[in-house]
Amino acid sequence: MSQLLARIGSPSDVRALPEEDLPRLCQELREDIISICGSVGGHLGASLGAVELIVALHRVFHSPGDALLFDVGHQAYAHKLLTGRRERMHTLRHAGGIAPFLDPRESPHDALLAGHSCTAVSAALGVLEGRRMMGHRGHVVAVLGDGGLTGGLTFEGLNNAGGGHLPLVVVLNDNQMSISANVGAIPSLLRTREARGFFEGLGFTYLGPVDGHDLGALIHALREARASSRPVVVHALTLKGKGFPPAEADAQTRGHAMGPYEWRDGKLVRSRGGQRTFSEAFAAVLEDAMASDPRVVTVTPAMLEGSALNALKARFPDRVHDVGIAEQHAVTFSAGLAAAGARPVCCIYSTFLQRAYDQIIHDVCLPGLPVVFAVDRAGLVGADGATHQGTYDVASLRAMPDLHLWSPVVGEDLAPMLDTALAAPHPSVIRFPRGTLPALPPDAQAGGAPLQGARWLLRAESPRLTLVTLGPLGIAALDAARGEPGWSVLDARRASPLDEAALLEAGRAGPVVVAEEGTTRGGLGSAVLELFAAHGVMTRVRLVGMPDAFVPHGDARVQRAELGLDAEGLRRAGRALLEGSAR
Numbered sequence: 001m002s003q004l005l006a007r008i009g010s011p012s013d014v015r016a017l018p019e020e021d022l023p024r025l026c027q028e029l030r031e032d033i034i035s036i037c038g039s040v041g042g043h044l045g046a047s048l049g050a051v052e053l054i055v056a057l058h059r060v061f062h063s064p065g066d067a068l069l070f071d072v073g074h075q076a077y078a079h080k081l082l083t084g085r086r087e088r089m090h091t092l093r094h095a096g097g098i099a100p101f102l103d104p105r106e107s108p109h110d111a112l113l114a115g116h117s118c119t120a121v122s123a124a125l126g127v128l129e130g131r132r133m134m135g136h137r138g139h140v141v142a143v144l145g146d147g148g149l150t151g152g153l154t155f156e157g158l159n160n161a162g163g164g165h166l167p168l169v170v171v172l173n174d175n176q177m178s179i180s181a182n183v184g185a186i187p188s189l190l191r192t193r194e195a196r197g198f199f200e201g202l203g204f205t206y207l208g209p210v211d212g213h214d215l216g217a218l219i220h221a222l223r224e225a226r227a228s229s230r231p232v233v234v235h236a237l238t239l240k241g242k243g244f245p246p247a248e249a250d251a252q253t254r255g256h257a258m259g260p261y262e263w264r265d266g267k268l269v270r271s272r273g274g275q276r277t278f279s280e281a282f283a284a285v286l287e288d289a290m291a292s293d294p295r296v297v298t299v300t301p302a303m304l305e306g307s308a309l310n311a312l313k314a315r316f317p318d319r320v321h322d323v324g325i326a327e328q329h330a331v332t333f334s335a336g337l338a339a340a341g342a343r344p345v346c347c348i349y350s351t352f353l354q355r356a357y358d359q360i361i362h363d364v365c366l367p368g369l370p371v372v373f374a375v376d377r378a379g380l381v382g383a384d385g386a387t388h389q390g391t392y393d394v395a396s397l398r399a400m401p402d403l404h405l406w407s408p409v410v411g412e413d414l415a416p417m418l419d420t421a422l423a424a425p426h427p428s429v430i431r432f433p434r435g436t437l438p439a440l441p442p443d444a445q446a447g448g449a450p451l452q453g454a455r456w457l458l459r460a461e462s463p464r465l466t467l468v469t470l471g472p473l474g475i476a477a478l479d480a481a482r483g484e485p486g487w488s489v490l491d492a493r494r495a496s497p498l499d500e501a502a503l504l505e506a507g508r509a510g511p512v513v514v515a516e517e518g519t520t521r522g523g524l525g526s527a528v529l530e531l532f533a534a535h536g537v538m539t540r541v542r543l544v545g546m547p548d549a550f551v552p553h554g555d556a557r558v559q560r561a562e563l564g565l566d567a568e569g570l571r572r573a574g575r576a577l578l579e580g581s582a583r
């Protein structure tokens with residue numbers, strides 16, 4: 001029975017509890033987190049590790065008058081539970097339900113929106129300076145993980161804060177883990193007494209290290225930090241996954257993110273489909289490439305697990321580089337590798353690639369270096385929501401001259417795509433979605449490398465309409481075209497540069513629907529419209545894709561249907577276009 005938690009409606013209730021009740025409160029928070037993640041999945045490990053920290057923060061600081069900014073926000077389920085959201089926590093990560101990360105539109109206790117890492121220190125410093133300017137009082141706290149300390153943005157914020165005199169409080173939640181084990185020099189720095197000198201050298205008062213599960217020690221250190229008139233770091237040592245044995249025992253990630261699970265006969269059973277994902281298929285193809293060509297090298301910014309690269313890292317420990325939560329560095333490091341004659345494959349999520357846009361332009365495309373970007377999670381991602389949708393990669397990357405942007409319909413397309421990209425003298429992107437592999441349709445042969453632009457998945461003898469698609473939408477388009485006389489399906493396969501001949505042929509034959517899982521503003525559809533305009537092709541065109549709005553968390557399959565990104569939606573779009581053109 002959660003007797004204490006049931007009485008907590010806001011942080012002032014936490015402050016009102018007798019000190020001796022706090023361990024029980026932490027216990028109840030853990031029970032809730034374990035039970036919620038069991039039914040809806042989520043960021044279990046980080047949230048379990050931060051329970052005492054969050055209770056101590058709410059004990060010492062007075063949110064929302066004091067602003068608490070959690071880096072990423074994935075560790076803050078206890079914060080959600082203590083700030084009036086407990087009743088709705090069973091809706092976590094579901095459509096219309098509690099958000100996966102933090103968002104001030106959900107609660108005034110969430111000082112700033114997050115989801116991407118390394119923003120907390122800069123944002124907190126901005127809030128502190130902004131409040132000072134506007135004459136507002138209140139303390140500002142950035143809660144940062146040791147993984148977040150591997151990112152350049154964090155260092156930019158620390159440098160700015162430490163060089164000033166504002167009393168920013170940084171709480172370093174050091175569990176020696178990013179999603180996988182934390183990397184680089186930071187983990188050992190944080191385990192030595194040098195950590196004090198490091199932070200003091202940056203201009204911070206250093207408090208710690210404190211046991212991040214010892215409430216008394218935490219509260220004592222946080223009170224000291226609250227009283228400080230200058231920048232201060234509280235260094236707390238925590239255990240990711242604490243209090244849930246299967247997470248504590250998970251050597252790879254300490255239960256970082258888990259799908260729903262349940263107990264059967266005393267054993268934890270995770271519900272995972274068991275089907276192969278695009279990430280796994282790409283990693284297998286990459287493994288073959290690394291085995292046959294010693295120049296091929298893999299780079300990941302802290303996403304070994306999500307990009308399914310663990311086996312690759314075990315086989316090629318010196319040629320798989322986890323560089324930390326450092327997307328900009330990952331891209332420029334890849335550029336350097338390519339300049340030296342290696343063949344880097346930079347595996348990166350679409351949403352995190354956004355952070356490295358200038359590096360792609362300046363460091364890779366301008367010098368024309370043959371870096372291959374494996375852009376994972378391209379399109380709708382589901383429960384992680386707006387911060388993590390892979391919306392903008394096509395629209396932003398197709399602006400680069402001589403960057404070839406491929407997307408597979410099925411897993412079988414990946415090998416020829418990677419071979420084509422690795423053999424090319426210019427940069428390439430292979431974008432694929434979060435999710436499992438569709439089956440190869442009988443007519444759609446993968447083809448051998450080097451690939452040459454678009455592929456007709458279905459070619460009508462007397463064409464009336466063409467569905468032009470990118471990626472696995474080709475399968476939905478084939479379903480949509482079934483039974484529709486005169487409908488063709490053209491898999492664009494390469495969003496940039498376009499296969500102009502194939503697309504002009506489609507446009508001259510009749511109306512065209514362009515469907516993509518990415519923004520329609522500037523994406524493949526826009527490219528096709530530009531092409532048709534340039535060549536005077538006057539056909540009717542309809543664009544289907546992600547809208548001119550941020551798509552929130554929800555079930556990606558449901559969202560696809562709502563956006564018309566499924567067979568039914570494409571059939572509707574095609575029919576509407578034909579009816580319109582008949583009028």
Ligand SMILES: Cc1ncc(C[n+]2csc(CCOP(=O)(O)OP(=O)(O)O)c2C)c(N)n1
Pocket residue numbers: 046071072074075115116117118144145146147148149173175177178179240301302303325327352355
């Ligand atoms: C820019 C960016 N890159 C990658 C990620 C994916 N990611 C989310 S949490 C996380 C690990 C964070 O480690 P740490 O800051 O130590 O927090 P912990 O989970 O250990 O509490 C990563 C890599 C992200 N959210 N944002």
Ligand SMILES: CC(=O)[C@@H](O)[C@H](O)COP(=O)(O)O
Pocket residue numbers: 043072074115179257306377381384434
């Ligand atoms: C918080 C964060 O950014 C990651 O943990 C992310 O949620 C992983 O997403 P995937 O589950 O798609 O790998």
Ligand SMILES: [Mg+2]
Pocket residue numbers: 145146147173174175176177178
């Ligand atoms: Mg960590």
